[in-house]
Amino acid sequence: MPWSEALTPVRMQRVAIIAPHTALREILVLIADAGCVEIDRIDGLGHGTRGAALRLRRLRSEPTGAALSAAVPDLAVLEREGHAELLAGEAQLEERADSAVVRGATAALAGWCPADQVPRLAERFVDVGGVLVPLETPRGVDPPTLLRATGAPGRSFTSLVTAYGTVPYRDVDPSWPAGIAYVVMFGVMFGDAGHGLLLLLAAALLYRRRPRCLASLHTMWPFVAGAGIASALAGVAYGEFFGPTGVLPVLWLDPVGQPQRLLVSAVAFGGLLLALAYTAGTVNRWREGGPSTALYATSGMAGSGLFLGLVLAAAGVYLHVDAIALLGAVIATCGLGLAAIGLFVASGGGFAGTVQTGVQLFDAVVRIGSNLVSFARLAAFGLTHAALGQIVWRGTTALAHRGPGALVGAVLLFVVGNAVAFALEALVAGVQALRLEFYELFSRVFQAQGRPFRPWHVPVRHTEVSP
Incomplete structure (x- = not known):
């Protein structure tokens, strides 16, 4: 799959489903079985007040799910034999049928379907006398979103x-x-090769659904594996293997011995991520509102220019290079001016709009600085993890040097200390990485919420219910 498709939601097609009214149930069963169509629902048409829904309410047992019978069932038999899941499926089918527009002997429904599924579904409809008609997307209506997985x-x-x-x-x-x-x-925050290998072991267990009590977390194994690989590589760079045990040499830096270098590297990495977030935000603003929206948005070109200019100006001052500082100031001023125009127009103008624009510009500048500095937590928690490992290792070696009698205590301290550091730091690093992702990055990438694609899917049983 090309990256242009991997970085965009699944393309949706507006469709109309047309069939003889007598074949509407068969069409709906096909839709439920395919599970790739979201049917438009029309409220206020007696939903939940007809056959299957009323019979389902009279049952004492709650359905654990929903299912449909391929053949038309006898609702009285389903109620008498306690088939709550089949009644639940029929109740859902009745709700969708209520949303159909009926003209004479023809019924029609509208909805959304992934574009690549339309031809396959259209072929299945032909067998029961129905058709699936592609439609143009209504003006002013955004299709539902389905992300590629x-x-x-x-x-x-x-x-x-x-x-x-x-x-x-x-x-x-x-x-x-x-x-x-x-x-x-x-x-970066959990840099220890030994702890990274433990995460890889945990990922392997989750992949194999072991232990069974954690089988529900099976889908998280790629995250755990990725975190384990990143932690192991960072541990190799730091020279950490269950602490500064000397098993690995320091290839890049010692977090405890060189905290300033780690801090500068963390902030620089955060600046790179923010630049990528601004790039994605600019693309999104262009797609949402065209070039003008992308040009003046604080999460678009204007914000990107302001961010780039401030970074260049700060770098020029730090490196004592006046040309870089001046170039950064010019770029930041241009970005600030574009953002001011966009905010002023959006505020409606006038004195109140001027005040609002000033406050929002001040907030934009402060946010850039605070968000960039926020990535210093990568260094802070990386240093904390290394410091905990050093404390445990020093305590272990101190006990081991007291003689053979203290060797058991040294081993116990090493195991328990690493277990505590592993559990505590894994939780902290996981939460902090999520916080940086949501507040510093996603807040620039997204400005609005979409609507999730919710296809109707009910499993179909092809065995007849005994009368």
Whole structure:
């Protein structure tokens, strides 16, 4: 799959379903079985007041799910034999049937379907006398959003984005970049090769659904595996293997001995991620409202220019290079001016609009600085993890040097200390990486919420219910 498709939601097609009224149930059963069509619902047409819904209410047992019979069932038999799940399925089918527009002997429904599923579904409709007609997207209506989940890692990374909100249909799908950024940030804060290997072991157990009590977390194994790989690589760079045990040499820096270098590296990495977020935000603003929206938005070109200018100005001052500082000031001023125009127009103008624009510009500048500095937490928690490992290792070696009698205590301290550091730091790193993802990055990528694609799917049973 090309990256142009992997970074966009699934293309949706507006469709009309037309069939003889006598074949409407067969069409709906096909739709429920396919599970790839979201049918438009019309409220206020007696939903929940007809046959199956009333019989379902009279049953004492609650349905654990819903199912449909391929053949037309006898509702009285279903009620008498307690088939709550089949009654629940029939009740859902009745609700969809109520939304059909009937003209004479013809019934029609409208909805949404992934474009690549339309030909296959249209062929199935022909067998029962129905047709699936592609329609143009209504003006001013955004299709529902379905993110691509290609492979196990794709499903896990998609859940990271949907936990924040629904991506608007026109926006880019940042699932893969967001997932990679998350595990890298986690690894920087959880840099220990030994602890990373433990995470890889945990990922392998989740993949095999072991232990059974954690089988529900099976879909999280790619996240855990990615975090384990990132943590192990960071541990190799830090020279950490269950603490500064000397098993690995320091290849890049010692977090405890070189905290300033780690801090500068963390903020620089955060600046790179913010630049990517501004790029994605600019693309999204262009898709949502065209070039003018992208030009003046604080999460578009204007915000990108302001961010780039401030970074260049700060770098020029830090490096004592006046040309870079001056160039940064010019770019930041241009970005600030474009943002001011966009905010002033959006506020409605006048004195109140001027005041509102000033406050929002001040907030935009302050947010850039605070968000950039916020990535210093990558260094802070990476340093904390390394410091805990050092404390445990020093205590272990101190006990071991007291003689053979203290060796058991040294081993116990090493095991328990690493277990506590692993559990505590894994929780902290996971939460902090999620916080940086949502507040510093996603807040620039997204400005609106989309509507999730909710296809109707009910499993169909092809065995007859005994009369």
